[in-house]
Amino acid sequence: EAQVTQNPRYLITVTGKKLTVTCSQNMNHEYMSWYRQDPGLGLRQIYYSMNVEVTDKGDVPEGYKVSRKEKRNFPLILESPSPNQTSLYFCASTSGQYNEQFFGPGTRLTVL
């Protein structure tokens, strides 16, 4: 089954404690993205990757890092989380031909 998976699905942590949210897709897509979704602000892109070892900032990259060492995985790293990073995070993977973007199930992060 074609899918995008994320882990963990829920995470409560404290300010400053480094964390990683994993994302994996099995569709062999080159393009992957991370979004955060906040009430009233909609979906905002954090980072994207056009291929292995090629990443770039989206609209709200501050406080986040990503890596793309292999095509299927695109982890999101918060080196020193802060309460304003409390949000719902989605990873997405985009098909090459039609640019259709498929989302993972989401990770709800709370930073205390």
Place this chain on the structure above:
Amino acid sequence: QKEVEQNSGPLSVPEGAIASLNCTYSDRGSQSFFWYRQYSGKSPELIMSIYSNGDKEDGRFTAQLNKASQYVSLLIRDSQPSDSATYLCAGLSGSARQLTFGSGTQLTVLP
């Protein structure tokens, strides 16, 4: 600044009626447009994509694109309570293939 604007709603329609959702965009370079459905607490699910001017139909859904007016719409015929969700409009532009999302329209279909 690329923007995608949606009528914020909420929008309520009776069961069996046509729901009409609208979206405008500012970037004339936008190439493709997508409609996503998102249930509360769930991830966005792609329901329609449209790449050229005109209408595209898929079951009870019809997407309409007018590039001259920079306008995209989604019609849902024979609306069902299970269609109650937030609908997100998104436009694709640039070589980086970035999607810009609208803030969504919350639709409620009343039984």
